[in-house]
Amino acid sequence: MVWLGEKSGEYSVRSGYREARKAWLIWTQRNAIIHGKQLLAHNVLNKREEDYMEEFRSAQSRLATNSLSLNQISWRPPPLTCFKLNFDATIFKDEEASGIGAIIRNDRGEVMVAFSSKGPLVSCSKEAEILACWCVVEFALVCGFMEMVVEGDNQLIMSPLELKRSLKSRVGHIIQDVLCFLHGFRWSQVQFAKRSANTVVHLLARHAKNLVHDVIWMEESPPPMMQALYHDAISI
Structure with a gap:
């Protein structure tokens, strides 16, 4: 033929x-x-x-x-020479614990640092998300990043942070702390992301369920998230 x-x-x-x-x-x-x-x-x-x-x-x-x-609806890279911090949190009611996942990537989608951490049980997803945000933004500052886009998929948390406005609620003081942390960067931007653009950190948060100690990956891709990272990379 x-x-x-x-x-x-x-x-x-x-x-x-x-x-x-x-x-x-x-x-x-x-x-x-x-x-x-x-x-x-x-x-x-x-x-x-x-x-x-x-x-x-x-x-x-x-x-x-x-x-x-x-x-x-895929993950998008930050502006040139900047970094993007994605985070997520989940609740493990059966274990009376919570999980936090975070990853920082550069404008080429390369992993700078990622971590998965197990924490105490919290009352609701909103509380879990704001505590995760507080934790990961402070972590990014300690690591020395100065130009940062912070991205999460809980709009109830990301909107007041984007508007630089605190909330009159039980988590209002934590949001205020995060806003103070954001002033520590030379440049920062906060934005909401759909869950499909936050898949890697959702998996990192779920990964924390079986952890005894926090796990940190420095300048390497977390092996359990390779497929999700590949999907993000080909969408750039």
Whole structure:
């Protein structure tokens, strides 16, 4: 079988699929002759090939739509020469504990530092998130980062931080502490991220469930999160 390609001279998946379908139809007719069955008419064969191509085009269209959707909600790198801190928290009610995950990456998506930590049980997800934020922002300052984007997926926490406004609630004083920490950076920006753009730290927070001691990765990718990090990297 000769793969003729497209009229432009290029050899695309589409042209390869078309030739493969033709070969399959020829093979089907050959088997019909061998086994004494009736051959299909040419107009039936042509119609069947058209149906296969329509099925292929439909599948390609769905794939393109899904890829676009994934790209729109993936992790995005910080501005040039800056770093991005993503964090997340989770509650392990069965163990009366909580988990914190955080990662700092540069504008090329390279991991500068990441950690997974197990903490005490907290009353709700909002409290878990703000305590995690307090912890990781202080951690970033101690590590010496000066230009930082801080990103989390709890809008109830990220909105007052982005607006630089405290809350009149039981976690209001913690938000005020985080705002003070943010002044320690030479430049900082706070923004909300959808969960799909925060997958790596969500997994790091879940990873803390089985930890006895905190785990820190310095300038290396956390092995349990390699697949999620790869997905972030190809979306850049």
